[in-house]
Amino acid sequence: MIRIIAAIALCIGAPALFASPTAAQSAIALGERPIKRAEVVAFVKRQFAQMDVNRDGHVDPREYEAYRAAQGDRTGAGLGYIGRRWFERADANGDGRVTPEEAQARPLQLFDMADANRDGVASLQEQSVASLFMGR
Known part of the structure; x- marks a missing residue:
């Protein structure tokens, strides 16, 4: 369970995060x-749609990098931040693109x-x- 909550923090977000990665964003602490x-499911779907700019059903490295650049340096700024290793972790089959299922x-x-x-919560x-396992 080490880093579980931190990882969740990188993957989920508040409705305010659904606008655009450059918009002023408030996050759920x-x-x-x-x-x-x-x-989590709803957020990942919305965030994936933001990244999939050409709407071809997958995120390629260019779309990922553009999204990362647009979100800025918000490390630790709240839930929903896409980290620098997201693409390589999400691309489970190594085909160079991330599908909604992989995301x-x-x-x-x-x-x-x-x-x-x-219980789903x-x-x-x-x-x-989980935070205790992170040493927080």
Whole structure:
């Protein structure tokens, strides 16, 4: 469970993050409220749509890099930040493009690990426990 909540933080976000990566963004802070699995799914879908500029159903390295550049240097600025290793981690089959399914796989895997009681919600208590493993 090491870094689970940190990884979730990189994969989920508040509705304000759905606008554009350069828009003023307010994020949900960890430990602020329970986070639902359905929120993770919805966020990843919206964020994927933002990255897939040409709407061909996958994100290629150029789209990923453009999205990263547009979001700016917001490391630790809240939920939803796409990190520098996102593409290589998401491209599970190594074909040089990320599908919606690949984009969802890691965030959901990390969420499921944090959701200890498997009720579809990372409760405040579960977030707190996962944070302990991070040394926060």
